[in-house]
Each structure stands twice: as C-alpha cells, then as structure tokens.
Amino acid sequence: MASSSSSSNSNSPCAAxxxxxxxxQPECVFAPYFPPDQPQKFANVHKVFxxxxxxxxxxxxxxxxxxxxxxxxxxxxxxRLRDPVYGCVGVISLLxxxxxxxxxxxxxxxxxxxNVNSERVSLIGFIPVIRNLQEFVCLYPFxxxxxxxx
Amino acid sequence: MASSSSSSNSNSPCAAxxxxxxxxQPECVFAPYFPPDQPQKFANVHKVFxxxxxxxxxxxxxxxxxxxxxxxxxxxxxxRLRDPVYGCVGVISLLxxxxxxxxxxxxxxxxxxxNVNSERVSLIGFIPVIRNLQEFVCLYPFxxxxxxxx
Numbered sequence: 001m002a003s004s005s006s007s008s009n010s011n012s013p014c015a016a017x018x019x020x021x022x023x024x025q026p027e028c029v030f031a032p033y034f035p036p037d038q039p040q041k042f043a044n045v046h047k048v049f050x051x052x053x054x055x056x057x058x059x060x061x062x063x064x065x066x067x068x069x070x071x072x073x074x075x076x077x078x079x080r081l082r083d084p085v086y087g088c089v090g091v092i093s094l095l096x097x098x099x100x101x102x103x104x105x106x107x108x109x110x111x112x113x114x115n116v117n118s119e120r121v122s123l124i125g126f127i128p129v130i131r132n133l134q135e136f137v138c139l140y141p142f143x144x145x146x147x148x149x150x
Numbered sequence: 151m152a153s154s155s156s157s158s159n160s161n162s163p164c165a166a167x168x169x170x171x172x173x174x175q176p177e178c179v180f181a182p183y184f185p186p187d188q189p190q191k192f193a194n195v196h197k198v199f200x201x202x203x204x205x206x207x208x209x210x211x212x213x214x215x216x217x218x219x220x221x222x223x224x225x226x227x228x229x230r231l232r233d234p235v236y237g238c239v240g241v242i243s244l245l246x247x248x249x250x251x252x253x254x255x256x257x258x259x260x261x262x263x264x265n266v267n268s269e270r271v272s273l274i275g276f277i278p279v280i281r282n283l284q285e286f287v288c289l290y291p292f293x294x295x296x297x298x299x300x
Binding site for chain 1: 197198199200202203207210211215218219222223225226230234235236237238239240241242245246248249252253255256259260262263266267269270273274276279280283284286
C-alpha cells in the first residue's frame with residue numbers, strides 16, 4: 001500500500017484525484033482535463049457541480065467531446081463563483097442587452113442612410129439641369145461667371 | 151409518524167422534498183422556489199448541480215436573492231441537459247457571434263453613411279450654382295427651358 005501510494009504521488013495524480021484524496025487510476029476520467037498544475041479548475045467545478053455529477057456527464061459523452069464539456073463546465077463554475085446569483089445567465093443577459101442596443105443602432109443607421117440616400121438621389125437628379133444650364137451659359141457667356149463644373 | 155407523513159402529504163411537499171423523498175419542513179430552503187406543480191425544474195437542477203450544492207449556495211445568499219439564483223440555476227441546468235457539451239456557454243458563444251456580426255454590419259452602415267453624406271454635401275454645394283444659373287436664365291430666357299427648381 002505504501003509503495004502504491006508513493007508510486008501514485010510520483011506519477012502526479014490529476015488535480016481531481018489530488019483534491020478528492022484518492023488514487024489516480026490510469027483510466028481516470030478526470031486526468032486528461034484536470035492536470036495537476038491547475039488545481040483551482042477542478043476545485044471550482046467540484047464546488048458548483050459536484051465531482052459525481054461531472055463524472056456522470058463525462059461518461060455519457062464521446063471522448064472527443066469531453067475536453068469542450070470540461071472547459072464549458074469550468075467557465076460556468078467560474079462565473080457562478082464570481083456571481084453566485086446569476087452566474088453565466090448574467091453574462092447572457094448582458095450580451096442580450098448589448099445585442100438589442102446594437103440592433104437599435106443599426107436600425108437608426110439604416111434609417112439615416114435611407115434618408116440621406118433619398119436626398120442624394122434627388123440632388124443627383126439636378127446634375128443634368130446643371131449641365132444644361134452650363135451649356136446654355138457657355139452659349140451665352142456674357143455677364144455670368146461659373147466656377148463650378150460637374 | 152404515519153400522522154406526520156400524512157400531514158406532510160396533505161400540505162403538498164415542495165417539488166424538491168417530493169423528489170428527494172423527505173419531509174418538507176416549514177423552513178425548507180427549496181419550498182418557495184420549487185412548487186409541487188413544477189417537478190421538472192428541481193429534477194433538472196438536482197441532476198446538474200446536486201441538491202447539496204444548491205442548498206449551500208442558497209444558504210450563502212440573502213433571501214431576496216434566492217429566487218433569481220434558483221431561476222438562473224434552472225436555466226443553466228436546462229441548457230446543460232439540452233446541450234451536454236456546451237450548456238449555457240453554447241448560448242454565450244452564439245450571442246458573441248451575433249454581436250460581432252452586428253458590429254460589422256453597423257461599421258459597414260456607418261462607413262456607407264459617411265460616404266453618402268460626403269457625396270450629399272458636395273452635391274448641396276451646387277445648389278447656389280444652380281440658383282445663379284437659374285437667375286441668369288431668367289434674365290436671358292431665350293431658347294432655354296428649365297423645368298427643375300430648387
């Protein structure tokens with residue numbers, strides 16, 4: 001037993017097994033995602049979700065999905081510890097508020113663009129008039145000075 | 151005991167106590183937020199966070215904060231059960247993507263507005279020219295027809 005414990009320690013048990021004070025087995029479901037140098041990551045996930053729930057969740061996923069799942073759980077746990085009342089939902093509310101604000105800003109910008117564009121189009125309608133007037137003035141240039149050209 | 155159990159049943163234990171098969175005490179921390187007619191709400195929260203973790207979290211909050219906390223936990227739990235890999239973090243990623251898209255759309259709209267506005271301003275600069283030309287044509291109206299006026 002002493003030898004086994006010593007061997008376990010020398011193999012650096014994962015952060016989860018170290019926290020839970022148990023031997024880290026080769027098939028440990030936590031080991032790939034909770035390295036020994038990130039003890040806080042597991043402590044947070046355990047405090048919010050519980051090691052037992054996380055084990056069940058990971059065992060229900062494909063191995064290729066587990067890293068993303070652990071990282072999303074770690075993010076959620078971190079948010080819940082920073083904001084115990086709202087957690088991640090506070091972040092979602094903030095993003096939804098920013099989204100609504102941007103949608104209003106975009107709607108205003110589009111409306112202003114539409115108005116300015118209408119004015120521009122009606123001003124462009126005068127270009128042939130100016131050209132005609134300029135041609136006329138060129139034909140009858142006396143007593144008139146035009147500096148602008150189009 | 152039979153009388154107590156019967157009394158507890160007739161008083162409709164909260165969804166949490168019913169799920170956990172325990173007597174719902176008057177001071178039950180779950181009762182105000184997990185009514186008996188919403189059994190799924192507690193089942194989800196328990197499956198994802200565990201009743202023990204939720205009890206600890208609620209006991210650390212002010213009573214006035216607990217309803218919001220329970221509702222945010224219920225939302226997070228629901229999201230995690232719908233999307234076991236990303237949960238709420240999937241919603242956050244989606245919102246962040248929409249936010250970046252809207253920021254780009256707004257930036258494009260503002261840039262277009264700036265361009266159209268510059269063109270509009272330079273077209274407005276021609277208005278005095280048109281007026282001068284029109285005055286000139288009024289003075290020398292022969293052989294020229296202008297329908298536009300400003």
